[in-house]
Amino acid sequence: MMTRRRSSAFPKVVIERDTDSEESSSSDDEGEDGPEPETSEEEEEEEEKEQEGGEGLPERGSGVGKEETLVDVKKKGKAPITISLKKVCKVCKKPGHEAGFKGATYIDCPMKPCFLCKMPGHTTMACPHRVASEHGVAPAPHRNTQNPVEYVFERQLIPRTRQCKPAYVIPNQVSCAVIRYHSRRVTCLEFHPRNNNLLLSGDKKGQLGVWDFDKVSEKVVYGTIHSCILNNMRFNPTNDGMIYSSSSDGTISYTDLETGISSSLMNLNPDGWQGPSSWRMLYGMDVNAERGLVLVADTAGLLYLVDTRSNNETGRAVLIHKKGSKVVGLHCNPVQPDLLLSCGNDHFARIWDMRKLEAGGSLYNLTHKRVVNSAYFSPISGTKILTTAQDNRLRIWDSIFGDMDSPSREIVHSHDFNRHLTPFRAEWDPKDSSETLAVVGRYISENFNGTALHPIDFIDTGTGQLVAEVMDPNITTISPVNKLHPRDDVLASGSSRSLFIWRPKEKSDFVEKKEERKILVCGKAEKKKPGKNVGNESEDDSDCDGFNSKGKRSKFSKKELICKSKRKVKH
């Protein structure tokens, strides 16, 4: 049975009066078929329907779920109006086709460019980049403009380094725990640097959750640290009982995790709300341990430095991105404390020398086609860069000492949804010594046995291949926030209001990178409805370890795990 995800509103009825003037809307009618008037089979069908319907106007809320348009067929003179009904595409408003969910599969509007790679001429379903078993995530064609050194590096050095470094491993099977206590969407996650089971989570309301995911009863939520979106958290490198957090309320808070007592290190809106034009928010934040600095950046393009010893702002704010544009992220190089990476709404990621911070003084400007959601140095050597941009591409620069003019690879990946959800950010696996594995949530859904699911993807940034995808048939929401544990084999995901902890079922249950990608499906679908939202998380967390929405212990049943099965998705 085909179930629409959501049937459309009342049928939109457009009645065009018969006039002598040329109406542009009537030429929209047939698209390529030129100026009307042959009546297609479809139209005839619809006409019959209309006659049955008596008045010709569909009843309000008739539940048909199709948008229909009454199109008058023009005739010369004052001939009676002939009316035909047509299906109209919700996306482009043109007749002849429909876009939307058919069961758990989304049908693209053929008039629009591919939803995934943004190129015209094909739909998402036919996109060569489509995340499907036959294709995988294809890397963009590598430019053939390598210089000889780079060529030698690629051909000789990289294979050798791979021999001495173990390839990353991925779990063979996973289990999942769910916890709900955020009342707004999750915006950031951070693992404790020493305590392996401690996870911090921030939400859109500014609440900070501290929880032990082995003993889920031990959780604390601090609700008064910030008044709106908690965008970033960092542990104090010299005292891991304290965290810095930046928020859209324009403040940096310095919070004791035991007591929840916090002090404000900075406030960009000391006079309170004076309207949206003057309100400033802090998005990017990082800590530079060597220099004893907290770095934050605001929605006006400015970078601020706070001395961690005095807890006071130091120096002057520096314009690091286009004036008036939001700086989305900051990352200090893990090896070279003088290097800073920033990214912003001006479509750039920029590399800075901390010793020469001044407007326009960046070392490199990495161009993107859209807003850059995140930019990270690789976690161990700090020589690679991974960015996530809203043009549905992950970009990798293989070496900051090499050619920085254009990325070494672009990987098409669906993550371009920017409102209503926390922006997607691809992150490195901090445990992967080869610095190739990255994790990122996926926006576009995949029809998994009749359920539209949004997996979390593990991508080999060296090849662009999708090596594993994690999903649970009972988790139908999108998980834009993902964090891999710095030491353990744990993935934490943040969705709308829930947190998920994914772990390999068995400690030793790992496989090295293989040609075929792993599909890690956790649990079985609760066969409720064959539509998209099978097993809505809001009502169905009973099958998961953890808590239900009231914070009580829910039924503790081990999930049954399916995996390594070849995917059976019908499109």
Add this chain to the structure above:
DNA sequence: ACACAATGCAGCC
């Protein structure tokens, strides 16, 4: 079952 809002950005004038 459906309407609606919260919400960020791009493109237009």
Add this chain to the structure above:
DNA sequence: TGGCTGCCCTTGTG
């Protein structure tokens, strides 16, 4: 430049 509109797979609430 700034204000306005529109937007293709959201998600929870009323």
